[in-house]
Amino acid sequence: MKISIIGVGLIGGSIALKLKGKKLVNFIYGIDNNKDNLKEAIALNIIDEEADLENGIKNSDLVIIAIPVDAARNILPKVLDLISESQTVMDVGSTKSGIVNSAKNHPKRSRFVAFHPMWGTENNGPKSAVAESFSGKAGVICNHEESANDALELAKNIIESLDMHLIYMNAESHDVHTAYISHISHITSYALANTVLEKEKEEETIFQLASSGFSSTVRLAKSHPEMWVPIFKQNKENVLDVLNEHISQLRKFKAALEKENFEYLAELIENANKIRGILDKN
Amino acid sequence: MKISIIGVGLIGGSIALKLKGKKLVNFIYGIDNNKDNLKEAIALNIIDEEADLENGIKNSDLVIIAIPVDAARNILPKVLDLISESQTVMDVGSTKSGIVNSAKNHPKRSRFVAFHPMWGTENNGPKSAVAESFSGKAGVICNHEESANDALELAKNIIESLDMHLIYMNAESHDVHTAYISHISHITSYALANTVLEKEKEEETIFQLASSGFSSTVRLAKSHPEMWVPIFKQNKENVLDVLNEHISQLRKFKAALEKENFEYLAELIENANKIRGILDKN
Numbered sequence: 001m002k003i004s005i006i007g008v009g010l011i012g013g014s015i016a017l018k019l020k021g022k023k024l025v026n027f028i029y030g031i032d033n034n035k036d037n038l039k040e041a042i043a044l045n046i047i048d049e050e051a052d053l054e055n056g057i058k059n060s061d062l063v064i065i066a067i068p069v070d071a072a073r074n075i076l077p078k079v080l081d082l083i084s085e086s087q088t089v090m091d092v093g094s095t096k097s098g099i100v101n102s103a104k105n106h107p108k109r110s111r112f113v114a115f116h117p118m119w120g121t122e123n124n125g126p127k128s129a130v131a132e133s134f135s136g137k138a139g140v141i142c143n144h145e146e147s148a149n150d151a152l153e154l155a156k157n158i159i160e161s162l163d164m165h166l167i168y169m170n171a172e173s174h175d176v177h178t179a180y181i182s183h184i185s186h187i188t189s190y191a192l193a194n195t196v197l198e199k200e201k202e203e204e205t206i207f208q209l210a211s212s213g214f215s216s217t218v219r220l221a222k223s224h225p226e227m228w229v230p231i232f233k234q235n236k237e238n239v240l241d242v243l244n245e246h247i248s249q250l251r252k253f254k255a256a257l258e259k260e261n262f263e264y265l266a267e268l269i270e271n272a273n274k275i276r277g278i279l280d281k282n
Numbered sequence: 283m284k285i286s287i288i289g290v291g292l293i294g295g296s297i298a299l300k301l302k303g304k305k306l307v308n309f310i311y312g313i314d315n316n317k318d319n320l321k322e323a324i325a326l327n328i329i330d331e332e333a334d335l336e337n338g339i340k341n342s343d344l345v346i347i348a349i350p351v352d353a354a355r356n357i358l359p360k361v362l363d364l365i366s367e368s369q370t371v372m373d374v375g376s377t378k379s380g381i382v383n384s385a386k387n388h389p390k391r392s393r394f395v396a397f398h399p400m401w402g403t404e405n406n407g408p409k410s411a412v413a414e415s416f417s418g419k420a421g422v423i424c425n426h427e428e429s430a431n432d433a434l435e436l437a438k439n440i441i442e443s444l445d446m447h448l449i450y451m452n453a454e455s456h457d458v459h460t461a462y463i464s465h466i467s468h469i470t471s472y473a474l475a476n477t478v479l480e481k482e483k484e485e486e487t488i489f490q491l492a493s494s495g496f497s498s499t500v501r502l503a504k505s506h507p508e509m510w511v512p513i514f515k516q517n518k519e520n521v522l523d524v525l526n527e528h529i530s531q532l533r534k535f536k537a538a539l540e541k542e543n544f545e546y547l548a549e550l551i552e553n554a555n556k557i558r559g560i561l562d563k564n
Contacts (some may be wrong), residue, residue, distance in 0.1 A: 180478050182490050185499040188470050190554035192533040196462050208420050216498050218468040222558040225551040249473040269507040272472035276504040
């Protein structure tokens with residue numbers, strides 16, 4: 001099988017690297033507006049050849065769209081226009097309602113499988129790609145009933161090849177859940193970084209004192225706006241709901257401290273400790 | 283040299299493990315109200331022998347206090363009462379003004395060195411102790427001018443044996459900086475865990491979807507209230523200042539989203555990205 005990957009960055013590159021080791025895939029075209037990314041992806045042996053959109057798609061059984069979610073939403077109808085009924089398209093975006101809606105009334109909607117691999121890092125570009133990234137993580141297919149059986153079958157083979165466990169979910173539920181378990185983490189991390197940068201103008205002190213706990217909570221604050229602004233934009237309502245809830249949770253800590261109600265503070269912390277049971281299962 | 287460690291938990295245990303491999307220390311007494319901790323510490327070869335406070339101190343050149351910061355503050359004057367002018371006492375607490383003040387007018391104040399090793403995890407107990415935890419991290423000595431030269435010299439040898447790099451700081455500055463780079467991280471992590479737990483009553487969904495980014499930002503939410511309530515209590519004013527700043531930073535993200543001002547959102551994120559330069563130096 002030949003595939004085209006539109007966007008050979010962190011996610012597209014990691015998928016390519018992993019699939020190259022599998023019998024399922026024997027040739028990978030890279031399609032990217034960023035010529036440096038393409039060069040790098042070839043040098044790193046992530047893709048076999050670069051292609052333009054038309055030629056890449058024409059020669060591929062499967063097209064994987066791995067660009068920021070707003071661009072993905074825009075390009076999907078164009079990709080569907082170009083494919084035949086025997087080709088399949090997947091995306092990898094972190095928000096799913098937008099892209100599903102963008103294809104909703106397309107005559108070739110059933111050739112599209114809305115996919116979200118639950119993995120990412122704060123890094124970008126083909127050089128950050130890691131073949132084993134996806135192993136053991138969740139691979140979510142949204143609105144599978146809108147996809148043709150053979151397209152779905154192909155997508156399932158790909159997800160299996162990525163060593164992910166498959167979950168079905170509707171796009172709206174997906175976007176609520178990811179607001180809670182991914183999007184808000186990024187906002188708190190960004191806000192935490194800005195909090196520290198605001199006050200600690202003497203970078204040297206942060207540099208000297210910063211402990212592993214700090215690095216862990218602000219790691220996501222390294223993530224680029226090119227990827228994350230579109231995600232927040234597309235998932236605005238859910239992200240705002242969660243952000244409001246998060247601010248109100250922070251206010252409980254504030255109230256407990258202001259009122260010196262340390263029993264309540266301990267209760268808040270004990271409740272938070274329950275997350276251990278959930279994380280440790282992972 | 284013989285040392286006594288009061289509190290053979292994560293930090294006390296890790297210090298003991300590391301120092302056991304060094305010529306400097308040839309015998310370690312463990313002092314702990316928790317008999318299970320003592321048994322475990324002996325079984326794990328972390329301490330050589332358990333002792334009560336009086337006997338442990340009497341036989342030691344150095345006493346390291348490694349219990350929660352409120353308990354440490356209470357016990358320090360008692361420990362200073364028990365030692366001679368040739369013995370030294372260190373603590374390892376995450377807040378420093380409180381403990382420094384508790385010893386301020388003690389006739390043997392100069393035997394005490396206020397120390398904070400900038401390392402910790404969300405785990406507790408001797409079983410979590412790791413010998414190499416401290417390597418390359420900052421070891422902060424506060425108000426060194428209040429310590430006797432020989433006590434300071436001994437503390438410096440210990441910090442060197444832990445492979446930490448030494449920083450001097452006054453206790454008040456320390457407590458401001460740690461509010462920013464450690465204490466607030468814990469509060470955001472707790473609040474994030476509570477936000478998710480509040481809405482995601484179906485744990486299974488979090489379990490299935492939770493990605494590495496989520497785990498990273500909520501990792502600290504596993505940290506126990508026994509350690510953290512006293513830290514927030516002792517550093518209340520600084521933590522509240524930072525918490526207010528953090529909430530106002532989060533409100534900027536909220537405003538940007540509500541007003542669909544995505545340029546501003548990108549600016550906020552770009553600013554947060556500057557943390558990369560600081561983290562990557564570490």
